Every structure is written in C-alpha cells, then in structure tokens.
Amino acid sequence: MNAVVARRFSESDLAQIRERNPVAEIAGQYVTLRRSGAKMIGPCPVCGGGAKSKSAFEVRADGLSWVCAVCSDGGDVIRLVEKIDNCSFVEACERLGGQRSADPDAVARLAEQREAKRIKREAAAERYREQERRRLKKMWDGAEPLRGTPAARYLTETRGLILPDETPGLRFLPAAAYFHGEEEDERGRMSRAVLHRGPAMIAAFIRNDGRFGGLHFTYLTDADPPRKLELSDPATGEILQAKKMRGGKLGAHILFARESLQFCANQQTDPSGCLARVLVIGEGIETVGSVYTAHRIAGRRIDDYAWWAAGDLGNLGGPHLENLAHPTAKQPNGHPKRVPGPLPDLDKPGLLIPDSVEHLTLLGDGDSDPVLTHYAMERAARRYARPGLTIRIAFARPGGDFNGMLRGGG
Numbered sequence: 001m002n003a004v005v006a007r008r009f010s011e012s013d014l015a016q017i018r019e020r021n022p023v024a025e026i027a028g029q030y031v032t033l034r035r036s037g038a039k040m041i042g043p044c045p046v047c048g049g050g051a052k053s054k055s056a057f058e059v060r061a062d063g064l065s066w067v068c069a070v071c072s073d074g075g076d077v078i079r080l081v082e083k084i085d086n087c088s089f090v091e092a093c094e095r096l097g098g099q100r101s102a103d104p105d106a107v108a109r110l111a112e113q114r115e116a117k118r119i120k121r122e123a124a125a126e127r128y129r130e131q132e133r134r135r136l137k138k139m140w141d142g143a144e145p146l147r148g149t150p151a152a153r154y155l156t157e158t159r160g161l162i163l164p165d166e167t168p169g170l171r172f173l174p175a176a177a178y179f180h181g182e183e184e185d186e187r188g189r190m191s192r193a194v195l196h197r198g199p200a201m202i203a204a205f206i207r208n209d210g211r212f213g214g215l216h217f218t219y220l221t222d223a224d225p226p227r228k229l230e231l232s233d234p235a236t237g238e239i240l241q242a243k244k245m246r247g248g249k250l251g252a253h254i255l256f257a258r259e260s261l262q263f264c265a266n267q268q269t270d271p272s273g274c275l276a277r278v279l280v281i282g283e284g285i286e287t288v289g290s291v292y293t294a295h296r297i298a299g300r301r302i303d304d305y306a307w308w309a310a311g312d313l314g315n316l317g318g319p320h321l322e323n324l325a326h327p328t329a330k331q332p333n334g335h336p337k338r339v340p341g342p343l344p345d346l347d348k349p350g351l352l353i354p355d356s357v358e359h360l361t362l363l364g365d366g367d368s369d370p371v372l373t374h375y376a377m378e379r380a381a382r383r384y385a386r387p388g389l390t391i392r393i394a395f396a397r398p399g400g401d402f403n404g405m406l407r408g409g410g
C-alpha cells in the first residue's frame with residue numbers, strides 16, 4: 001500500500017468508481033455469468049458457490065450491486081473487490097482506478113450510457129417473460145382436465161381431499177419435464193437440463209387482469225395413488241422440491257374452487273365476474289383444498305365462497321417494505337437471517353381482492369417458519385384492509401399443516 005492511504009474518496013469519487021466498473025464486468029474477469037431475466041447469475045467469484053455453484057451469485061438488474069446466497073454477502077463493486085482480493089476498502093478503490101480528475105461531462109456520459117443499457121436490458125427481459133408466458137400457456141392449453149387423472153387421485157386419495165365439481169384452475173400433464181442444473185450443447189451454449197420427466201399436476205396462475213400469468217407444477221410419482229415426487233440432485237444429493245413455479249406469479253392466484261354457478265344465477269348478474277362474498281386464500285393448493293374439504297364435511301354452506309392458492313407465502317403476503325432480523329434463525333456467517341417484514345410495500349402490486357368479497361380468510365400453515373408466516377399474514381391483512389371487508393387469519397396447529405389436521409382428524 002502506498003503512502004496516500006489517508007486519501008479520502010468523496011461520494012462523487014465513489015460514484016464514478018462504480019459507474020466505471022459495472023459489477024458484471026469485474027465479476028466476469030473471474031467467473032462466467034449468464035443472463036437470467038434482468039439479472040446476471042453464475043458461480044460466486046468470492047466463494048465459488050459450493051453446491052449452488054451455478055446460481056449462487058447474482059448481479060442485480062441495476063448492474064451496480066451483487067449478492068451471494070452462499071457467502072451471504074453482497075454490496076457494490078468496491079465490496080466485491082474487497083472480498084475477492086481480500087483487501088481494504090481504500091485498496092479496492094485504488095484497484096478500480098481510484099480517484100480521477102472529476103470530469104462532470106464524462107460522468108454524465110457514463111450515466112447516460114448506463115441508462116440506455118438499462119432500458120435495452122428491461123426490454124429484453126420483458127420479451128423473455130412474454131415468450132416464457134406463451135410457452136407455459138401452450139403447455140396449459142395442451143394439458144388434460146383434472147378429473148379422472150393421477151393428479152386427481154393424488155388430491156383425493158393421497159391427500160384425502162374432496163374436489164369441487166369443477167376445477168378450472170388445475171390440470172394434468174402425463175410427462176412434464178423437471179429442469180435442474182444446466183447442460184452444455186456442442187456449440188458450448190448452456191441450457192437448462194431435464195433431470196426427470198413424469199406426471200405432474202399443473203395449476204394456472206391468473207393475474208389481476210384475468211390473464212394467464214404462469215404455471216405451478218407439482219411433480220408426482222408413478223405409483224397409484226401418486227405421491228409427491230422425491231428427487232435428489234445426482235451430483236450433490238440435495239433433496240429437490242417437488243413443486244416449481246414458472247412465469248409470473250406475483251399478484252396472480254390459482255383458482256381451487258369458485259362460487260357456485262347456482263349462486264351466480266340467483267344473483268342475476270354476469271356469471272363470468274367474481275361474485276364470491278367469502279374468499280379463502282392459502283399458500284398451497286393442498287392447504288386450501290384441506291380447508292375446503294373440512295367445510296364440505298361439516299356441511300357448511302359455501303355457495304358464495306371462492307378458494308385461492310397464492311403459491312407461496314411471499315405472494316400471499318405481497319411485496320414488503322423492509323426486511324427484519326429473524327429472532328433465532330442465522331445465516332451461515334452467524335448473522336441473523338433477514339426476512340420480509342410485516343409492512344406492505346403498497347407501491348408494488350399484490351393480489352387484488354375482488355370488490356364482491358366481504359369476508360377474507362387467510363390461511364397460515366404451521367409447517368412453514370412461524371416468524372416468516374406471521375409476518376406474511378400481518379402484511380397481507382394490512383395490504384388487503386378496506387372498508388366493508390372483514391379479514392380473519394386462521395393458523396394451523398403449530399408444527400402441523402391443515403392437510404395433516406384434516407387427515408389426522410385435528
């Protein structure tokens with residue numbers, strides 16, 4: 001280190017260093033990154049990424065910040081060089097070109113170029129999203145109606161559910177591809193590898209504007225009745241999720257059951273619009289189906305109920321304002337895990353509760369992390385609050401889920 005250690009970098013110096021050195025360019029000197037939507041992902045130039053080597057490291061859409069899921073670290077390009085070279089902040093700034101005579105024109109030009117690149121990148125990401133949506137829609141259009149398929153037997157026999165007369169939101173695919181990891185073709189291009197092909201229940205995500213947004217997959221075994229598929233990564237032995245979501249799910253829902261057509265007819269209104277007075281929303285299809293089944297068994301009148309699955313807790317609770325430190329869960333580096341907090345970010349869209357709904361019930365399953373679940377429920381209750389709407393949160397027994405309660409008689 002030279003004698004000018006004490007030299008300070010002003011905020012404008014630091015901004016210039018960041019502008020001159022896009023994160024992807026610096027990281028790209030160590031590892032090969034690839035585009036994923038608006039982001040760049042790949043192995044981590046700091047830790048390699050371990051078992052998640054192909055996707056641990058992520059350069060955010062702004063191009064100015066990064067995060068690694070394995071080292072649980074992240075920040076700007078200066079932080080990246082500090083970690084890669086194991087050097088001080090000042091040294092990292094020097095290595096990135098340090099202080100240069102402030103040329104406002106050059107700074108403005110760089111900012112302009114970055115903005116132009118950002119617009120181009122966003123447009124490419126939007127095109128990619130629309131292509132994916134169309135691919136998934138085609139898959140949906142070609143799938144079999146649920147009734148009589150192994151997917152229906154999974155729900156009724158394995159999960160003990162009563163199915164509604166109509167399940168417009170659920171279908172079956174006899175040979176759905178399960179993608180995991182990547183493979184290289186003869187031209188050196190990377191593409192997603194098919195690890196398995198087999199039966200799957202698929203569910204459509206319906207966006208707030210009523211359009212198809214994406215698909216939820218539940219991969220099943222070939223057994224009769226089928227169970228959830230248990231796959232593991234052949235390289236690492238890591239257990240892989242039997243459920244996957246593709247396309248846009250944020251602010252979109254899966255329809256498990258809708259209000260009855262008889263009820264709609266009695267209202268003498270257009271049966272295509274949602275008229276449900278009661279809406280029940282849970283995280284998973286099985287959760288919502290279990291509470292639906294319990295209502296049917298109890299002989300409750302549910303003519304005017306609609307039943308939605310949000311796919312995951314984040315979508316049920318909607319976008320959050322800030323992350324909070326988890327009271328007990330820790331990251332690999334010993335710091336508290338940070339989880340989405342209870343305050344909604346209302347500038348970002350979430351699920352839209354139809355105008356006809358007077359009672360909203362949110363289902364909190366007990367088998368997810370309780371802190372995460374409670375924050376998500378509170379966030380949802382704040383987000384969906386409006387005059388004339390009562391909101392109730394129903395929690396399953398701690399450590400259990402609604403399906404276990406249904407089958408165990410709880």
Ligand SMILES: [Zn+2]
Pocket residue numbers: 044045046047048049056057068069070071072
């Ligand atoms: Zn890392």
